[in-house]
Amino acid sequence: MKADPARQSQLLDLQAIDTRLSQIDHARKTLSQHAEIADLEGKARLLDDQLVRSRTELGDVQRELAKADADVQQVRDRATRDQQRLDSGVGTAKDLTAIQHELESLGRRQAALEEVELEVMERAESIQNDVTELERGRAELTERLSTLESARDDRLAELDADAANVVAPRDRLVELVGEDLVTLYDKIRATSVTGAAPLRQRRCGGCQLELNPVELGRIKAAPADEVIRCDECRRILVRTPESGL
Structure with a gap:
């Protein structure tokens, strides 16, 4: 040639x-932010999975708590009605004695149900704390990712501008060569x-x-x-x- x-x-x-x-x-491909962002995105996915599990568990326990509340309230309502009947004195002595026995039984039942309710409340509170902590960690991770992505985008913009300046005379050189x-x-x-x-x-x-x-x-x-x-x-x-x- x-x-x-x-x-x-x-x-x-x-x-x-x-x-x-x-x-x-x-330089574009090896920016330090790329690896850091990938690492944080991996951690974010793990946190998101944990959040889904914890929120699901919290929802289950909250439904369990609602049922426990309803069970306790049902016994309280029955005890209130029985107490009103007993206080009214209406009925035979046998009927009033039966009501008194039922009130004692309802008192024991209410105490047992309230223990169950308390245990469920404690579990719900513990899981809620876990969810709150995970959400706090996720928010911090989101903020760190946003900062890194902004720094990455700024650096990429600088490199793009640099490349535009460098490549500007290339077409003319190709023509001359x-x-x-x-x-x-x-x-x-x-x-x-x-x-x-x-x-x-x-x-x-x-x-x-x-x-x-x-x-x-x-x-x-x-x-x-x-x-x-x-x-x-x-x-x-x-x-x-x-x-x-």
């Missing part, structure tokens, strides 16, 4: 742009990260290996417009005043 030295030299400018764009892309040379450059870059490298002090700026005398002699004898490539890494070698030829 032939390309005048100016076009070949501009390949290095194109490579500098692409290298910087790769660095910016790498020419489609044929850019096609070769892009093909090499797809597998070697960089597609072109300067030849300085007899070394390839890509693989950093020093060229042997035979290869140097071949390059020195090659026409200035001949596109040469490194025998080791196959990158396009751009001759410079410091090539050492």
Whole structure:
């Protein structure tokens, strides 16, 4: 392939742009906030699962408490009615004695039910405390995530602006270098990260290996417009005043 030295030299400018764009892309992908956010999101999912279980358990216990309350109230209402009948004195002595016995039985039943009610209330309070603590932790986690996401987005915006400034002259450089040379450059870059490298002090700026005398002699004898490539890494070698030829 032939390309005048100016076009070949501009390949290095194109490579500098692409290298910087790769660095910016790498910076985007490796932001510290990415790992921190992923870690917190994992913790948030665990907290959410715990919250679902605790809220479900709390709902069950609250229904159990409502039933216990209703059972106690039912016994209280029955005892109130019996006490009113007893106080009225209406009825035979046998009836009033039976009512008195029922009141004693209802008193024992109410005491037992109130113990059950108290135990359920204590469980409900304990679970409610768990739910409250989980909700507090989730709120703190949400706030930390929001702060990290804001910092991430700010940094990504900075990197996007940087990339926009860097890439601005690229299209013009591609036009100056020419489609044929850019096609070769892009093909090499797809597998070697960089597609072109300067030849300085007899070394390839890509693989950093020093060229042997035979290869140097071949390059020195090659026409200035001949596109040469490194025998080791196959990158396009751009001759410079410091090539050492």
